[in-house]
Amino acid sequence: MKRLIGFLVVFIFSVSSMAHTLQGSTKGYPKKVVEVENLVNEEGKPTKLSDFKGKVVILYFGFTNCQHVCPTVSASLKRISDGLKDKGLQDKFQIVFITVDPKRDTSEVLKRYKESHGFDTFTFLTGREEDLKKVWKAYGIEVKEKEMEMKHGEHTMKHKMISHTPVITFIIDKDGNIVEDYKGIYLPEDKIIQDIEYLIKK
Numbered sequence: 387m388k389r390l391i392g393f394l395v396v397f398i399f400s401v402s403s404m405a406h407t408l409q410g411s412t413k414g415y416p417k418k419v420v421e422v423e424n425l426v427n428e429e430g431k432p433t434k435l436s437d438f439k440g441k442v443v444i445l446y447f448g449f450t451n452c453q454h455v456c457p458t459v460s461a462s463l464k465r466i467s468d469g470l471k472d473k474g475l476q477d478k479f480q481i482v483f484i485t486v487d488p489k490r491d492t493s494e495v496l497k498r499y500k501e502s503h504g505f506d507t508f509t510f511l512t513g514r515e516e517d518l519k520k521v522w523k524a525y526g527i528e529v530k531e532k533e534m535e536m537k538h539g540e541h542t543m544k545h546k547m548i549s550h551t552p553v554i555t556f557i558i559d560k561d562g563n564i565v566e567d568y569k570g571i572y573l574p575e576d577k578i579i580q581d582i583e584y585l586i587k588k
């Protein structure tokens with residue numbers, strides 16, 4: 387009887403740890419990540435995605451001057467980060483932001499951005515436009531720059547607007563495979579926390 391109970395406990399435990407299904411879009415995954423070349427982080431230190439091997443990585447693209455989309459995603463990821471920290475998993479994951487605006491998002495700007503928002507579990511990557519273009523393309527991120535005329539009183543000023551589509555957040559497992567993505571601005575935070583906790587413990 388004892389052996390049977392022991393067996394059942396092990397059985398139920400292994401079934402329950404296997405039972406989690408990733409809740410994002412898994413079509414076309416798992417897929418090995420495309421490595422980034424010649425990028426630096428907010429400290430100006432050369433950084434590659436493989437530096438985070440052994441951790442679950444949340445990868446997304448944006449720019450610090452973005453008015454609506456990126457701040458919404460970043461705030462969501464910060465709450466996800468806090469949720470994972472509450473579970474004691476602060477050393478097991480890494481959030482990676484890659485800029486789509488290398489002209490303005492220098493390491494110094496990114497460092498200030500990181501510190502002023504308390505994004506301590508984030509790293510912010512930038513580099514030369516020619517290197518970033520390859521990365522955007524590999525991840526299907528379309529970046530467009532357009533000039534917009536805006537009226538300020540009697541003056542008309544030209545503003546550079548960057549638009550980036552689609553908004554996509556990639557989840558990368560400990561071995562460097564993209565296993566799923568979440569599209570759109572409003573991330574299902576609880577689901578992502580569950581997915582990442584599962585991938586960390588897997």
Ligand SMILES: [Cu+2]
Nearest residue numbers: 448452455456
């Ligand atoms: Cu944005």
